[in-house]
Amino acid sequence: MRIALDRDKCTGIGLCESFASDVFEVDDDGGLIIHGETVPEEYRDAVLQAIEGCPTEALRLVES
């Protein structure tokens, strides 16, 4: 699976990092970094929580 990020919507609030810190990280300028091209299966639940928890609904899961 992969994560699609809508950078126009993302405001860098960081809740996704709080749920899945191995996958998401807010950078020094408030932009969001997604670590890795694809997301290992073990992080699925945490990533789903992050997607659900995003205040601006900027994240989407893309199954590969």
Place this chain on the structure above:
Amino acid sequence: MAAQRLVVVGASLAGLRAVEAARKSGFDGAITLIGGEEHLPYDRPPLSKAFLDDAAQPVPTYRDRSALEGGLGVDVLLGSPARALDTQSRVVEAGDRSVPYDALVIATGAAARRLPGTDDLAGVHTLRTVDDAIAVRAALDAGARTVVIGAGLIGSEVASGARKRGLPATVLEALPTPLVRAIGQVMGPACASLHTTHGTDLRCGVTATAIEGNGKVERVTLSDGTTLDADLVVVGIGTVPCTDWLAESGVQIADGIVADDTLATTAPGVYAAGDVVRWRNPAFDTSMRLEHWTSAAEQGALAARNALDPSAAKPYSTVPYFWSDWYGTRIQFVGVAGDADVTVVDGDIESHRFVALYHRGDRLVGALTLDRPTEIMKYRGLIARRVSWSDALAFAGTRKAARDNRGAAPV
């Protein structure tokens, strides 16, 4: 018998997340969502931020009616403030309807505290609802001279919005130090100094003794005798949980609806979520009532799941988190401030870019960052894991060293 009818009272973030979570969990019974306002659920944080900037900003509605009614199969009753709850016969009275339930989630939120005697004066507003925000924005569009009463998060964001337009803004704070409840005695002034840096007139230790005008606000008189000309007064002096309608219900109230760690109230089948609930937070072994976006969303979802399957109810444990944007500076706080000791571990207060950590005894209990968005969530994790103060300081040292190295590296 499993619940057939879920009723959610309160059609804001927590209520919306409750109905969405119910469907996600596989519940296929009837759902009714009851809202006091005429509006579909909308997002509140932008109302005191980007929404104030220009009239082209749309109302931040989460879902349209067809998504709620058609997509989720929810019966949506708007403009129907809940009037009473009968926990014996399990019926909610809302507007002119009586709505029976098997499982109930109460998410009626909190209302902005108003200043007595100002209701008939145009130009005096609280900022809680989208109608409030539209009125405040219109006043700013007209070039209002703004006086904000209360130097809390919302009031400070309004002052910031006024200054962004080049309009004069004054913030009045009754206490000698602003933001004490949110971020503590030490860091309150560190954030509040953003006001003075950006040309907002911050006056602490004064109250408004009179707000006057001929039909429309014209001036504010202060307890020190000063008079300020004003076209817009925004009152940001806290909120009151919306529990009046529960007075006869038997549900226990104590500055919010009292709930256990699973968000269950004292009435069978009744759960509560969002600004209205005072629940026991296992992360800090204490009862708290939060008015934060994050907890409202998460509690709404969990309250619905627990209400529909009480035998498998899970506790809601959280490290509180809020953010606020002032004058282009992002303020983020995780944890609880109270009377904890505070140490700045990176950056400095004067530059308005720093990381401050809070500890009580040997436990890290909070973190405040100004324009350090990459740091804040790391500390939220540490607080949740109950790390010791010395471990927190060691971690902060590592982070700072890495930052200093990046800064020193050739470009």
